[in-house]
Amino acid sequence: MGVRVRFAPSPTGQVHIGNIRAAIFNWLFARHEGGTFLLRIEDTDLERSTPQAIAMLLQVMEWLGLDFDEKPPLYQTSQVARHLEAAQRLLAQNDAYKDNKGGGGEAIVYRIPFHAEAIPGVATVGTVEVPVHPDVPVVVSHKGVNYAGISAKGTQAPGGCCLAGCKDLQVLDAEGKCLFELAGKEDAILQDGAVFTVERAAKLRFTRRTITYHDLVKGDMTKPLDSMRDVVIVRSDGSPVFHLANVVDDITQKITHIIRGDDHVENTFRHIMLFSSLGATPPAYGHLPMIVNAAGKPYSKRDGDAFVGDFKDKGYLPEALFNALTLLGWSPGDDREKMSRQELVEAFTLNRVLHASAQMDVQKLTNLNGQYIAELPADRFREQAREWLAKYEWGKDVDESLFGQVCALMQSRVKRFVDIEQWKYFFVDVPDYDEKVCAKHVKGEAVLNGLRLLEQRFAALPAFDAATVEQAVEAVCGEVELAHGKLNQPLRAAITGTGIGAGIYETAELIGRERVLRRLAKCLSDNDLQNGGQ
């Protein structure tokens, strides 16, 4: 059977990059393998799974080009009957039981199978002993073995595990005398619900069993059964828990490979058991390292600056974000970084995914984004630039030919489309002056004289273009005894109000003689005013 993978988010608001990265890796894996990429919307949290949240999710996926197969997507809420049916089946098989431990009613609990040998990957390790605190009685029942451990200080520590964790259990006292033996009582406990309470026990001796699965990215993963507890699969309010719903849906959708975040590693062991108890073959698993924030913690829904939508709003291209996200926890193995989607599909394999968590470097993304923007065909860039410009009052109705020229001049310098806000000086009569920049550059007799002279020369120029402006500036520099180029930044400050931008001669040409002269005059008179006032 071909590869079938899924992205199964819960649509509870914004989509953050950790989440979407999982989608990207699933998509890449499916496309690389020529398999099927499914979307399953885990919308069982009715309060937070709003239609808006689902629409936002779909929109983000489309923006990033994460096309999924077999539409429409599977909505988990449509599967509840199936989930409950599975729970009933487990109950009927005696693989689950009802319990009211957390109060509020009876929950359904999946029992880690005592006869665990039927589960793939379960192995017997040998006999082990664990100390227990004598003040807390050891209780052995079909719900597991309850006891308190002993901390380093000798106080009670959390303990207890599923019954399957303690095969061949013997409860011993401090002298090593056997107070209870499980052998021969299994049926009484499992079938008839017998409960044994053992007081003043000192240690447990049992046969340890482990469950191992091969993780496609992390390698062999093993967990002792005595570190596991039974799993609640239906809440006391009757609603299915994630573990059940997730596994049942994966069976329904015939998923062959589950690629998800690292935080699910521990769940995998119980999920494999659930698959098995439900008569299904467990899929292959691969766990992706987390993307963490600057503090080294996984992005939570509170980390406001990590939402996919935020990157879109700042003018990042989907291809750039997609590319950058693939480079978090994965690399092609050579020095390639900027890769097309096709190259990524070809190069992507799970065994090259890293094991350690990664931190998103926004500056690197920004740099990459700049490369993608620089490579945009001129007309595409223009189209997008216009949309961004239209966000500003001054950018709604710009001169078409000037706009085209500005785009041509500035495209290679734009790293994010929000940066286009700084184009304002090309299109308005009076730019916003950065006072610090002006104070820094527009000062000193020589410079002021130079600018005044420039005003005259510009006015007298037969043609006003980059070349003639350059000539004029050079000539004036000589006349006022300024080193070559020393008038450039002052001129830039005077006519754009900023200290950065494209080449000043080209910039001046685009701003045009009229505006340049007016700005020069204004800047100089403002300067006189200031000096006169002091």
Add this chain to the structure above:
RNA sequence: GUCUCCAUCGUCUAGUGGUUAGGACACCGGGUUUUCAUCCCGACAACAGGGGUUCGACUCCCCUUGGAGAUGCCA
């Protein structure tokens, strides 16, 4: 407490017993007839610590430290 996983420049990473430990971003310096956000060049910068195994460890094993996750009704 217990269990699981992780650990190379500030950040993302290459590296699978023998390398001057490579690349990218950022930063710093220089260049583009000392204009600039582009472009080019250069410099700085890492194997968490300690034990082993080995002729030889970033690489294999153990311990420590540090980080993350899990530990029955979140997903």
